[in-house]
Amino acid sequence: MVSLQSSKFNGISDDLKNILDANMDEAPARRRAREAFKDTQLSIDHCLFKIPTQGLKMDEWYEKNLRGLEIFCKTWVPESSPPKALICYCHGYGDTSTFFFEGMYLSAGIARKLASAGFGVCAMDYPGFGLSDGLHGYIESFDGLVNDVIEHYSKIKEKPEFRMRPCFLFGQSMGGAVALKMHLKQPDAWNGAILLAPMCKIADELYPPFILTQILITLAKTVYNVIVYKDKPRLKTAVEMLHATDEIAGRLEEVSFPLLILHGEADQVTDPSISKALYEKASSKDKKLNLYKDSFHALLEGEPDDVIFHVFDDIISWLNDHSMIIETTQN
Numbered sequence: 001m002v003s004l005q006s007s008k009f010n011g012i013s014d015d016l017k018n019i020l021d022a023n024m025d026e027a028p029a030r031r032r033a034r035e036a037f038k039d040t041q042l043s044i045d046h047c048l049f050k051i052p053t054q055g056l057k058m059d060e061w062y063e064k065n066l067r068g069l070e071i072f073c074k075t076w077v078p079e080s081s082p083p084k085a086l087i088c089y090c091h092g093y094g095d096t097s098t099f100f101f102e103g104m105y106l107s108a109g110i111a112r113k114l115a116s117a118g119f120g121v122c123a124m125d126y127p128g129f130g131l132s133d134g135l136h137g138y139i140e141s142f143d144g145l146v147n148d149v150i151e152h153y154s155k156i157k158e159k160p161e162f163r164m165r166p167c168f169l170f171g172q173s174m175g176g177a178v179a180l181k182m183h184l185k186q187p188d189a190w191n192g193a194i195l196l197a198p199m200c201k202i203a204d205e206l207y208p209p210f211i212l213t214q215i216l217i218t219l220a221k222t223v224y225n226v227i228v229y230k231d232k233p234r235l236k237t238a239v240e241m242l243h244a245t246d247e248i249a250g251r252l253e254e255v256s257f258p259l260l261i262l263h264g265e266a267d268q269v270t271d272p273s274i275s276k277a278l279y280e281k282a283s284s285k286d287k288k289l290n291l292y293k294d295s296f297h298a299l300l301e302g303e304p305d306d307v308i309f310h311v312f313d314d315i316i317s318w319l320n321d322h323s324m325i326i327e328t329t330q331n
Contacts, residue, residue: 025136055079056115065151072131075122076115083120085166085323088153092173096130097123110300117316122156139237142244146181166326169193173270176200180248183257191326192258194315197267197297201249201274252281259287260318262311264295290314
């Protein structure tokens, strides 16, 4: 019997089916699947996978963090000019840094679009997600996860090519909660953030945790991302996300850095009203909220091409303006 996972792909060999249907609780199995399906995923018909990649330099590596976990890391920078700024990506629950964000090698994803606009971009897979060590989809401590991200991006910011550049966070869905927690822990460390459908509070109707797991199932339905966590959500992960978003919701007034918040008005995964509350309560004097009519949760992946590129234009315009302001101030 072919599993639900391998049944997503038509015409693949038995060897590939075996790789895909293997238990992916640990990182080695996820890494094998990523390597085995690179070519298959390149054939996906999506605008993010069709953007030219000439003129970009990409590096990827693994490094052990302070907890002894091997973390997958990647950077994208323009080849011909210094980056205007550094963008550090915080991925969502149903995502990794190696699918829509990366665009799978030869095609372009979110990172390559931003790098093509002149920005340096870095990403990592959180412990337990994507290609990094850790039990798949398991968050033992949301605070610990945030500390892991701070540890890695603090090192990236010290690289010579980024040391004097403005630094922005880019948080998508659960990654929005990660970015906000990073800011609350380090209020002066970042020059601003782009938050895409941020999960900065769980709506009251999604309590208790077993109801939230239904939302996590929806978030994990990135059909062709072979290494995304698609099993039944782990209860501890749901509880940690509830606690983290409760804390953030109680501290929205402490959000003080420049903000660009983008949200689809028809989003049924993260509530657009929560983004409105963040916009209204944040103490930042430089904040902007863009709501997209009839659009859903995945603004950069699941919408028609014209909407996706409209959202990109808004992001790149904001980044250009804020990079210029910071550089002018520094000079």
